[in-house]
Amino acid sequence: MSDFTIGRDSASAAVHSPSDLYRAVWRWHFYAGLLVLPFLLSLAVTGALYLFKDEIDNVVHADLKRVAVSEQATRPPSAMVEAALAAYPGTAIKFTDPVDPGASAEITVNTADKGNIAVYVDPYGGKVLGSLPDRGTVMWTIRYLHSLKYFGSFARAMIEITAGWAILLVGTGIYLWWPRKQTGGVLSVRGTPRKRVFWRDTHAVLGLFVGGFIVFLAVTGMPWSGVWGAKVNEWANGSNFGYPAGVRIAVPMSGEHMEHVAKTTWSLEQAQVPQSSGDSEGAAPIGLDEAVATFDRLGLQRGYAVNIPTxxxxxxxxxxxxxxxxxxxxxxxxxxxxKPLIDMSYADYGPLGKALEWSVNVHMGQQYGLANQLVLLAACVAIVLLAVSAGVMWWKRRPAGSLGVPPMPSDKRVFRGLIAILVIGGIIFPLVGLSLVVMLVLDWIYVRTRRRRRVA
Structure with a gap:
């Protein structure tokens, strides 16, 4: 096997390397990095912040979210809703139970001029503490930046493309890292920051340790993607292997979906909502207080949200x-x-539903408490360093006046074989396949342009 590595200083050494497979892998590792690293950098920074969403929100919005604990009894939910509506007239559509004794209650109000707003109320005295736009906390802003939701459906499609190419980046990176008689750069870093070999080794060693996390975060982030994620979500709902529509009893189902009536996980967004019985004409509704009392008797954990029927x-x-x-x-x-129409818990999900929920919970740093947060925080920091080291390494390596694209393999059959492997991934993830075609076209244009310049 050749001892040719990315760490070599001589561009001519790369051109004359006998390792055609290495050239092909290196070239596509470069393209994957060119496409993915800016997005990975953004995802790593916003993702690291969102791991601590509750802690950060409780500090930034302490005047709204935190209250002094009192020995007096809390006000009835209906009284808190009345106080919120007195301060912000409109229609109450959701009541969120205080998550702990020092937390405020949150009432979502649909107003005529401001749309949906979140009104915060002291549960002990019923004082209205203030309001924010619905999902207007600093961490909801970070979440929307992380998911690219602010930038429309086209930008959100980049999540799927980024995830697919990130997996390609890790796979090709491991091949390039694989020891080839070099004395360093496998588990140790050579040189000093002034030398390119230092940045090459830093990038390689970091990539080795963080590669598994990148693949895990890419795969578990796919559910939020525009095409693949939406289809998997639709496929998983209403099926025994995913999220059954009526888990314990058969009930009349409306055409409404969970994402439109309640804050829910990604995987339950397409779950249908049942409808109240049609034989109750003339009967009075039970009211919010009785509904909350029922949820308490059923044992829902504190901090649950109650969507109010309209x-x-x-x-x-x-x-x-x-x-x-x-x-x-x-x-x-x-x-x-x-009467409970549907009572669904994690235990009621099918194998696919459980797997999706677990992966999403771990991805968000929730499932294993502080350890989950700290491990993923370290991974996010490593991804940032990985991106920085890649940029510095490329800048130091690139020839003057050139993009520094790694050379084509002399045997094109090797290149075509690698493309065939990439196409399989493109079939599984359609947007990744489309981006692959675009990159192939751009690569072809780049090669032809370079040839013309040489002839000229």
């Missing part, structure tokens, strides 16, 4: 998605009888 067929939906997956739960109550 028409006669609507239901009270209690939902909670705590760090502990075993306590995740969604309960729909008939607004007239108070």
């Amino acid at each position: 028409d006669a067929m609507g239901v009270y939906t209690g939902s909670v998605y705590p760090d502990d997956l075993s306590k995740q739960r969604v309960v729909h109550l008939d607004q007239f009888t108070g």
